[in-house]
Each structure stands twice: as C-alpha cells, then as structure tokens.
Amino acid sequence: MTFGFAPSSAANMSTSADLSAASTNPLARMLEPAEWAAAGIPLLRNPREVVSGLHARHQPRPATAVVAVLDPDERLRASASFTRRSAPADGWMFRNALLSQLRRVIPHDLRRRTPVRTAVLLYCRDGDARWTEEDGAWMWGLRDACTLHGLRCGAYITLTRDGWQVLGEGRGGRRPHADSPAEPFATAEAPPPLPRTGGVASEVLRRAAAR
Numbered sequence: 001m002t003f004g005f006a007p008s009s010a011a012n013m014s015t016s017a018d019l020s021a022a023s024t025n026p027l028a029r030m031l032e033p034a035e036w037a038a039a040g041i042p043l044l045r046n047p048r049e050v051v052s053g054l055h056a057r058h059q060p061r062p063a064t065a066v067v068a069v070l071d072p073d074e075r076l077r078a079s080a081s082f083t084r085r086s087a088p089a090d091g092w093m094f095r096n097a098l099l100s101q102l103r104r105v106i107p108h109d110l111r112r113r114t115p116v117r118t119a120v121l122l123y124c125r126d127g128d129a130r131w132t133e134e135d136g137a138w139m140w141g142l143r144d145a146c147t148l149h150g151l152r153c154g155a156y157i158t159l160t161r162d163g164w165q166v167l168g169e170g171r172g173g174r175r176p177h178a179d180s181p182a183e184p185f186a187t188a189e190a191p192p193p194l195p196r197t198g199g200v201a202s203e204v205l206r207r208a209a210a211r
Helices: 009-024 033-037 047-058 091-105 133-149 199-210
Strands: 064-070 076-083 118-124 152-160 163-166 171-173
Touching: 047 064, 047 076, 047 118, 047 152, 047 163, 047 171, 064 091, 064 133, 076 091, 091 118, 091 133, 118 133, 133 152
Parallel strands: 118 152
Antiparallel strands: 064 076, 064 118, 152 163, 163 171
16 A cells, blocks of 8 residues: 655645746746856857847947847858847846747748857846846847747857946956947948950959959
8 A cells, every 4th residue: 555645735836836936036037157157158250240230230228138049150141239228137038039030031941950040139238247137138039039039048148337247157348338439341242343344344344343
C-alpha cells in the first residue's frame, strides 16, 4: 500500500499568487549582467565598426533604440530605430516593441533549425555607462524578441555621453557618443567601374569622373 500527500489548497493558492506576481512585476523581466554574460551571447568581431555604422545611419539621441540584424559575416541586413515611451522599464513592453520593428524590416527565421542571423541592440540613453535596471529590461526584451523571430541574440550596446559600451563584455570607446554630430553614411555599394575603352569616349568618361 502506498501513501501520498495531496497539496493543500493553501499551497496551490500560494503558488498561483507567486506566478501572478512574477507575471505582473517588471523586475522579473530583466537580466542581471552576470546572467547576460553567462547566456553565451556571441561576441562582435568589430564592435566599433558596428556602432559607428548604426550611429551614422540612425543618428540616435537619448531614449532612442536601434535594433539591427547582422549576417554571419557581420554585414548589416536590416535595422530600425524608434523612441522609447516614457513609461517604467518593462522587458515585456521592450520585447513587443523590438519584435514589432523586426517584423517590419526583415522576415523571420523560425523555419531554420539553428539561427543564422544575429540581432544586436544599440540603446542611446542619459546617465553613465554603468548597468541600470532599464538596461536589464532591454536585455530581457532583446533575448525574447530574438527567440520569437528565429534570430540569435547578439550584443546589447549602450550609447551615453561618455561613449559606447558592449555590456557584459567590457569593450567600449569614447566615439561615437550620445552627443556626437551626425556623420555621413557611406553605402556599401561602390559605383560601377568605368568601361575600358579607348578613344574620345574614354576621355569624356575620365573627365566626367574627375569632376
């Protein structure tokens, strides 16, 4: 004969209350720096180039988030920027905002067995480069949005008046920063080469290119 103990109704109510509190508590939807570092986030090979490119393209100012999708060679495939709403930091709200932008600019990769493309997030904000609860909420939101869009979760980068920093990695720089002037954005597509023909046509094309 086997004896068992059924959970009491008080225990069930306590568990339900804990789950309900976790689902409504914004502090439960954020990641600490140690959790982020232990999550196996892939390192950027050239973070300065990624940051400079996104800054030149979107020219973010405080409270602006820039989400970008990179291919395996770290070439930019799509990006979008938006302004953070003036509301308490909540990873669930950030997740929805990021997912909405990702769906707008690039198709999902949910049919792949393993993610190929990586999403990174650059957030321009006031304050210094130290981690904040708002950063933790963005980290949670980025990780969740990547899962729902079939992407690898990539770096979270803050841009402040002190410069830029890849949180969890300890890599950063002074430029660009939150007050940096807008820089011209250089497209990846080079102009087509001039045809190699002789005679007058070649001379005309050469002079036109030199102007």
